[in-house]
Amino acid sequence: MLGQLNPDSEAMSTCKKARAESTSVVSSDRLSSLPPEIKGDILSRLNVEEAVRTSTLSSTWRDAWTNMPKIFLRNGNFARTKFVTLVDMVLSLHKGTVEKFDISGSKPYHDEFGRWMLMLSRI
Numbered sequence: 001m002l003g004q005l006n007p008d009s010e011a012m013s014t015c016k017k018a019r020a021e022s023t024s025v026v027s028s029d030r031l032s033s034l035p036p037e038i039k040g041d042i043l044s045r046l047n048v049e050e051a052v053r054t055s056t057l058s059s060t061w062r063d064a065w066t067n068m069p070k071i072f073l074r075n076g077n078f079a080r081t082k083f084v085t086l087v088d089m090v091l092s093l094h095k096g097t098v099e100k101f102d103i104s105g106s107k108p109y110h111d112e113f114g115r116w117m118l119m120l121s122r123i
Contacts, residue, residue, distance in 0.1 A: 029058075029060075032058060032060040032061065033060075036064065036067045036096070037067060037069075037096070039061070039064040039067065040064060040065070040066075040067030040068045040069055040096055041068075041069060043064060043065050043067075043068050044068045044069055044070035044071075047072060047074065048065075048068075048071060048072065048073055048086070048090055049086075051065040051068060052065050052090075063095070066093055066094050066095040066096065067094075067095055067096035068094070068096065069096060069097060069098065069099040069100070070098075070099055070100040070101075070102075071090060071094070071098060071100070071101050071102070072100075072102045072103075073086070073087055073090065073102070073103045073104075074103075074104055074105070075104065075105025075106055075107060080107045083105060083107075084109070084112055087103065087112070087116060088112075088115075088116075088119075091116060091119040091120060091123070092119065094123050095123075096123075097123070098120060098123050101120055103116070
C-alpha cells in the first residue's frame with residue numbers, strides 16, 4: 001500500500017485548499033491595498049466632509065484623507081465657527097503635499113486667512 005493514495009485524504013486536502021482560497025478572495029480588498037497617494041487622489045474627488053467620513057470604512061482608510069492632494073472647502077450651511085474648526089482640523093492633520101487648495105464661503109474669514117496660509121506653507 002505504500003505508493004497508493006488514500007482517496008479520503010486527497011478529498012480532504014482539496015477541501016482545505018478550496019476553503020483557504022475562498023477565504024483569501026474574501027479578505028482581499030483591492031481598494032484598501034492601494035498606495036496612500038492613490039487613495040488621496042480618489043478622495044480629492046469628494047468634498048472634504050465625505051472624504052473624512054471614509055475614515056470609518058476600515059483601519060486602512062482611517063488616515064487616507066490626510067493625503068489628499070486637492071482640498072476644496074465650501075462653507076455651505078455651516079456656522080462660521082464650525083467651518084473655521086473644520087478648516088483648522090483639515091490643515092493641521094494633513095500629511096501629504098497639497099497641490100491645490102480652494103476655499104469659499106459667504107462669511108468673511110479675514111482673521112483666519114493668514115493662519116491658514118501659514119499652515120499650508122508648512123504642509
